[in-house]
Amino acid sequence: MRTITLQLIAVCAALTLVAQPTGSAKAKRTPIASPAPTTILARVGPEVVTYEDIETTYLRNANRPHKSLATMPRDTVLEFLRLYTNYRLKVLDAIARGYDKDSAVLSEVAANRRLVAETFLYEKRIVEPNVEQALQRRAYELKPAVIVVTIPQGENVDTTAAYAKAMACLRLVQRGDSFEEVARDSSDDKETGRNGGVLPYITALSGVIRPLEDAAYALEPGQVYPHPVRARFVYVLVKLLDKRPRQLVRVRHILLVPQQGEDSLAVERRADSLLHVLQGAPLERFAEAARQLSSDKSSAAGGGILGNGAFYCRSLGFESDNRRLVPQFEDVLFSLRDGQIGIARTVYG
Known part of the structure; x- marks a missing residue:
């Protein structure tokens, strides 16, 4: 740890030397005040382009919601203002040509809006909640035990016998029989069955099938999931043995x-x-x-x-x-x- 600390101190010192302005630079540097939001920066035909328009559009496109346009380099702002005014000129030209009433253009705009909306909703409704859930789960480690019942594969195969076996095992456990003993006697996965169904510790995204992960995280230690968990090839009975913060x-x-x-x-x-x-x-x-x-x-x-x-x-x-x-x-x-x-x-x- 001492070596790491010395290295960090050296790096910090180097950064301080690089970032420290000279005396002349200090003298030239003055605070920049943001213009009023309604300050007009350009006129495009009948439209006026305000400071607020440019700042809002720039920060949204640059994904910098907490920054201020006044802190950006002057050349960057001027270049973006040029791009924005050219964009507005093209929009006004398209309106003058009647493209805003052209059915083909309107259909394409609607399709683009739908695509953007679907992507946005997919991120907000599916991706972000699942990422947040995985982060919360990853703070803990679980030790589950399982009883596995193989589901026959093939077209028009009757799976009721497999489900009946899974339910019979579950009823034995629910009436008080040892989960570990039922796993040894009845699990189709002989490797885990020999160990009483006990698996190594798991966490979110650690390689176990998602239905098993969901069932394990729904339990407290000592509880058994109330029904067989269906996966692609198996039914799984799940018992949670231990839950602890991930170290x-x-x-x-x-x-x-x-x-x-x-x-x-x-x-x-x-x-x-x-x-x-x-x-x-x-x-x-x-x-x-x-x-x-x-x-x-x-x-x-x-x-x-x-x-x-x-x-x-x-x-x-x-x-x-x-x-x-x-x-x-x-x-x-x-x-x-x-x-x-x-x-x-x-x-x-």
């Missing part, structure tokens, strides 16, 4: 594996001794120990840091490549506070 962390590790003649107990004793030595020590001491002792050579050279320093969260893995840590490691990691050290026992060491 982003960076992590270093030291991998200890059995040396020649060692058993797992000897490795644990080495880990305990190392933990005792490093607990409360400066970060650089942990990094140096990783360089000297870690069996993970890919991270040892960097002081044990994983993911090349990228942030990690339960639902997305490392931001750099979405790799996931093994659950035993992840559970210990998220039980720690900033700067704390713990021991995770995994299949790797």
